[in-house]
Amino acid sequence: MALxxxxxxxxxxxxAGLAQGIKDSLRVQIxxxxxxxxxxxxxxxxxxxxxxLAQAQRLQEEDLGTAEFGVTAFSDxxxxxxxxxYGNQRAAGRAPNxxxxxxxxxxxxxxxxxxDWRKAPGVISPVKDQKTCLCCWAMAAAGNIEAQWGAKFRxxxxxxxQELLDCGRCGDGCGGGFVWDAFVTVLNNSGLxxxxxxxxxxxxxxxxxxxxxxxxxxxxxxxxxxxxxxxxARYLAxxxxxxxxxxxxxxxxxxNGVIKATHTTCDPRHVDHVVLLVGFGKTKxxxxxxxxxxxxxxxxxxxxxxxxxxxxGANWGxxxxxxxxxxxxxxxxxxxxxxARVGPRAKKVSCPP
Numbered sequence: 001m002a003l004x005x006x007x008x009x010x011x012x013x014x015x016a017g018l019a020q021g022i023k024d025s026l027r028v029q030i031x032x033x034x035x036x037x038x039x040x041x042x043x044x045x046x047x048x049x050x051x052x053l054a055q056a057q058r059l060q061e062e063d064l065g066t067a068e069f070g071v072t073a074f075s076d077x078x079x080x081x082x083x084x085x086y087g088n089q090r091a092a093g094r095a096p097n098x099x100x101x102x103x104x105x106x107x108x109x110x111x112x113x114x115x116d117w118r119k120a121p122g123v124i125s126p127v128k129d130q131k132t133c134l135c136c137w138a139m140a141a142a143g144n145i146e147a148q149w150g151a152k153f154r155x156x157x158x159x160x161x162q163e164l165l166d167c168g169r170c171g172d173g174c175g176g177g178f179v180w181d182a183f184v185t186v187l188n189n190s191g192l193x194x195x196x197x198x199x200x201x202x203x204x205x206x207x208x209x210x211x212x213x214x215x216x217x218x219x220x221x222x223x224x225x226x227x228x229x230x231x232x233a234r235y236l237a238x239x240x241x242x243x244x245x246x247x248x249x250x251x252x253x254x255x256n257g258v259i260k261a262t263h264t265t266c267d268p269r270h271v272d273h274v275v276l277l278v279g280f281g282k283t284k285x286x287x288x289x290x291x292x293x294x295x296x297x298x299x300x301x302x303x304x305x306x307x308x309x310x311x312x313g314a315n316w317g318x319x320x321x322x323x324x325x326x327x328x329x330x331x332x333x334x335x336x337x338x339x340a341r342v343g344p345r346a347k348k349v350s351c352p353p
Contacts, residue, residue: 034076045076052076056253065260065303065325066283069253073316082252086312087272088134088176111230112353115237116279116307118321119352122156123147124241124278127320129313131202133174136274138164139311140243141182141340143276145192148342149217151240151349157217160198163189167208174204179243179274183222183340191215219340227334229327233280235339237351241278242339244308246324247331248273251310256318258283258305260325268332277337279307279351280326306333 036042056069063069074082118124125146128139142161149157165173168185186192193213225235225242236242247266250259251273259266283303304326314320324330 048078049076052253059250059253059265062262062265063250063260064262065258065305067250067257067259067323068255069250070255072253072255073312074252077252079252083272085132086130086134086136087248088136088274111234112237112351114279114281114353115233115351116281116353117147117151117236117241117351118278118307120151122154123150124309125158127309127314128161128200128311130311133165133202134176135161135165135174136311137177137179138168138173138182140274140276140309141179141186142192143309144241144243145186145217145219145340145342147241147276147278148219148239148340152342158195159192159217160195160213161200162205163193163198163208163210163213166205167210174202179245179336179338180222183219183338186219186340187221189215191218218342220343222338222340225337225339227329227337229329229334232277232334232337233326236277236280238349239339240349240351241276241309242337243274244277244333244338245271245274245336246308246333247271250331251317251322254317254322256322258303258323258325259330260303260328261330266331268329268335271332271335275311276309277306277333278309278321281305281307306330 034045036045052075053071056071059067059069074086077085123146125143130136130139138161141164142159145159146157149155164182164185167189168177169181189210192215193210194216197213198209225232232242247268247270250261250266281304283305305323306326307321307323309321310317312320324333
């Protein structure tokens with residue numbers, strides 16, 4: 001009788017879990033406008049969905065930060081499909097022969113405790129959605145130029161991502177690219193048109209239209225910063241947002257919080273997604289995961305983090321943003337910290353706390 005009772009409880013839990021999985025799957029279909037061609041495809045997607053939920057649970061248990069993982073717009077995609085649709089294998093290509101530097105006077109300035117360029121008027125443009133176009137590199141480069149203009153000249157601009165796709169050296173701009181090629185395109189074209197005049201199409205146009213539109217922003221050159229996180233924070237606070245290239249592996253299941261990955265869960269040597277670094281800070285101690293000190297007593301710890309702007313729409317993550325642990329080279333954030341420079345600053349730049 002005891003065995004039958006145990007089996008009955010197991011079946012109840014199994015059915016309940018399956019029902020919840022189907023309910024969550026239906027929520028994804030409705031919220032993200034998913035539809036499947038036939039019952040067999042629906043069954044396959046439901047199986048993928050269940051596997052991804054199990055993976056999200058494992059990530060939740062393994063992560064050392066405050067991140068929450070679970071149902072997202074990508075929960076019905078395999079890891080391979082996610083890579084094909086949102087990865088950028090070209091981003092991991094060889095960087096140009098650019099000296100890494102921070103600037104001769106940066107080391108003399110202290111780093112503030114917090115920095116968030118989203119609080120500065122006219123610096124950070126709205127979050128965009130690259131859709132199925134692999135143009136994170138172009139969106140991050142455009143966001144970098146916009147932010148540099150906003151921070152240095154107190155002038156709000158929104159530049160054309162489509163111009164970078166149509167007129168760049170990469171050929172198929174929706175097939176991935178290098179952020180440094182985006183900057184070379186801007187230099188070659190003597191600037192960029194506005195997003196309003198040359199809007200994003202989500203695909204590569206038939207012909208470059210750069211000469212038809214007035215330029216609203218341009219750059220002097222671009223540099224690669226030192227791979228030191230303290231130096232990156234100092235530059236970010238005193239010069240403005242920069243682009244970084246990371247391993248996007250953990251972003252498929254990410255919902256919110258600070259990702260504190262290990263090198264096993266997010267290999268820093270494999271970077272495949274370009275985003276815009278817009279700030280940094282620390283969680284309040286009550287946010288931190290509970291830990292034990294050497295005496296065995298439980299306590300709460302604050303977590304230092306980076307704030308990054310993604311290009312998967314404002315409905316993803318933390319209103320289009322996400323946070324990575326600061327100080328551990330999380331997901332390879334220090335590999336390619338690159339920024340455009342728009343010329344001598346007219347006024348002192350100061351990042352809002």
